[in-house]
Amino acid sequence: xxxxxxxxxxxxxxxxxxxxxxxxxxxxxxxxxxxxxxxxxxxxxxxxxxxxxxxxxxxxxxxxxxxxxxxxxxxxxxxxxxxxxxxxxxxxxxxxxxxxxxxxxxxxxxxxxxxxxxxxxxxxxxxxx
Numbered sequence: 001x002x003x004x005x006x007x008x009x010x011x012x013x014x015x016x017x018x019x020x021x022x023x024x025x026x027x028x029x030x031x032x033x034x035x036x037x038x039x040x041x042x043x044x045x046x047x048x049x050x051x052x053x054x055x056x057x058x059x060x061x062x063x064x065x066x067x068x069x070x071x072x073x074x075x076x077x078x079x080x081x082x083x084x085x086x087x088x089x090x091x092x093x094x095x096x097x098x099x100x101x102x103x104x105x106x107x108x109x110x111x112x113x114x115x116x117x118x119x120x121x122x123x124x125x126x127x128x129x
Contacts, residue, residue, distance in 0.1 A: 004090040005044045015122035018069065018129040022055075023062040025095075027122050030110040032096050033103055034121055035074040039063045039093040048083055048091040063093050069128035070095055073121075080104045 006012040008024055015027035017037050028036040041059055045051055051059065067079040076097035082104060083093055096104055113121070 002044060002088060002090040004038075004040050004088055004092065008040070008042045015118045017122050017125040018062075018066045020062055023059060025062075025066045025125075027118055028094065029118075031113065032106065032108065032110060033074075033098065034111065034113070035070050035095075035097045035125060036111075037066060037070060037095045037125065039066055039095060041091055045091045046089045047085060048093075051091060059091075059093075063095065065129065066125070067095050069125050070097060072128040073124040082106075 001009075003012065007014045007026065016024070017027060018025040022042055023039060024042055025037050025039045028038050039059070039062065041051065041055065043055075048056065048059075063081065067081070071079050074097045077099050080096040080098045080103070081093055082096065084106075085091065098104055102108075
């Protein structure tokens with residue numbers, strides 16, 4: 001069971017931003033920007049391109065809805081969608097509010113936010129979803 005599956009199962013706490021019957025979105029605990037959100041399928045699947053065509057289409061539509069809510073909650077030029085897939089063996093999309101490409105550099109120092117601020121950020125996104 002992956003760490004993301006444990007989050008979906010409620011075994012590990014998360015800062016929920018959005019949820020459907022098939023997908024879940026929550027704040028990255030080591031964000032590049034305020035609002036940096038991870039979108040995952042609830043079903044455990046390692047690689048995004050191992051998903052069935054209809055499932056990946058639904059996944060992208062869900063991610064789009066989260067991105068729209070994220071942009072309303074945290075105005076930005078664009079919301080970046082990044083798929084890396086090496087750090088956790090569970091398909092996921094990073095949604096990151098950005099003003100420039102430099103905002104999506106994973107090598108830069110990540111933010112360290114207090115739990116109260118993380119909770120408030122998640123609530124802002126969830127309110128727009």
